[in-house]
Amino acid sequence: MARSATIFTCSACGAQSPKWHGRCPGCGEWNTLVEERAPAPGAGGGRGGRSGALGPAGAAPAGKAVPLRDVRVERTPRLHTGIGELDRVLGGGLVPGSLVLLGGSPGIGKSTLTNMALGHLAAAGRRTLYVSGEESAAQIRLRAERLGAHALEVPVLAETDLDAVLATMRAEGPEACVIDSVQTLHSAALDSAPGTVGQVREVATRIAEVAKRSGTAVLLVGHVTKEGSLAGPRVLEHLVDCVLQFEGERERTYRTLRALKNRFGSTNDVGVFEMAANGLAEVLDASARFVGEATKAPGSVVLAAMEGSRPLLVEVQALVSPSEVVPPRRVCTGLDRNRLALVLAVLGRHAGVGVGAADVFVNVVGGVRIDEPGADVAVALAVASAARGVATSPAPLACFGEIGLTGELRSVAHPERRSAEAEKFGLRQVLSPATAPTLRAAVRAALGDRDRPVRAA
Ligand SMILES: Nc1ncnc2c1ncn2[C@@H]1O[C@H](COP(=O)(O)OP(=O)(O)OP(=O)(O)O)[C@@H](O)[C@H]1O
Ligand SMILES: [Mg+2]
Secondary structure, three states, rough: OOHHHHEEEEEEOOOOEEOOOOOOOOOOOOOEEEEEEEOOOOOOOOHOOOOOOOOOOOOOOOOOOOOOOHHHOOOOOOOOOOOOHHHHHOOOOEEOEEEEEEEEOOOHHHHHHHHHHHHHHHHHHOEEEEOOOOHHHHHHHHHHHHOOOOHHHEEEEEEEHHHHHHHHHHHHOOOOOOOOOOOOOOOOOOOOOOOOOOHHHHHHHHHHHHHHHHEEEEEEEEEEEOOOOOOOHHHHHHHOOEEEEEEEEOOOOEEEEEEEEEEEOOOOOEEEEEEOOOOOEEEOOOHHEEEEEOOOOOOOEEEEEEEEEEEEEEEEEEEEOOOHHHHOOEOOOOOOOOHHHHHHHHHEEEHOOOOOOEEEEEEEEOOOOOOOOHHHHHHHHHHHHHHHHOOOOOOOOEOEEEEEEEEEEOOOOOOHHHHHHHHHHHOOOOOOOOOOOOOEEEEHHOOOOOOOOOOOO
């Protein structure tokens, strides 16, 4: 009888089975069966009414649709976490009753960040609760000691049983609550192990119910997979209001916090942190430091690239030198060779910068590989700057854009994210298809007005 409390549903075709199968008996897909709580008998079909037990039309009373203008809104002020960068990425602080998912690789500082945020909230007189399924209360205390007196004020519960956690949330009524992590909590209603798709979905759904009812702002900490995406079902990302990603910069020591989804604010903002002995320190002068790292010599340009959905600033360097071999060398690392050939051809034909018989070397600094057309303009400007022996002026600039065969700059995806990233790192001048319609105009804007043909060889 206890076994019938759960049911296995195929996430591809919706077929249900009382037993788990590696392959769905309905559609034949592998590994799609997920454990769920079975709808209570006579409960009207459970989630989504899949069982079809809803009865004839008209059994449920009709709801009343209201024009949006007449909908009453209670504007509750946001909770300020005391960490400026976190508040900014959230769009101005935590929204009461909302669910925020914070993902990040192991050891990046998720627990540190959430513990610090709760510490500041507790110091500001807010009710807080820190639930940890990963560490013992003693371990959490040791970390909190390093984070200062505020962090020690936070009430902590080391628990993995979902029902116990929900009961504590109801009893304590926190205004802000951290669940560290969603993968470690376990619902007794399901037989599957913690962290499995069914469990994570169940845990998040039930916490969301309590949070919405009590107005608690909940920060769910989530693990990421080896590929760097959030572990657990995609549905988790739909269920929460905001998805934050905390990650390390591959080629620098900074840790960045950005929103992948935010129902209450923009997803263009980036928070930059550094791990220090007393916790995560906000890096407010990241811009100055980054611009300091990029060389200001001729042949160096900063590219505002996109890596999947995340913007990334990388330096592209070029060297143009007289060749001793025929044909001259065209060497590039981190870029496609054919793309370089195309850029050089357009540069010579439409922008008056011919490299003729010179060797051309192009390198994307930091071992990054760029596979997007938005890099064209950076390659072109780096080569033009190297060929002319002139640095981009007056200050280092960031650029992005695809080059067309007729010499025009073509727009690429996410221009506003790229520009925001450049601005965040202190590069106020951004050359893009919006500011320079052609490659000739871009070269002129970046290198000054000397629009004369140049031959480096
Ligand atoms: N005394 C210290 N000084 C500087 N940095 C420290 C110190 N102690 C710990 N750290 C840093 O804090 C990191 C651990 O932070 P934290 O526990 O918040 O990470 P996490 O993302 O929650 O990890 P997990 O995935 O294991 O839960 C360590 O990787 C280390 O870099
Ligand atoms: Mg942790």
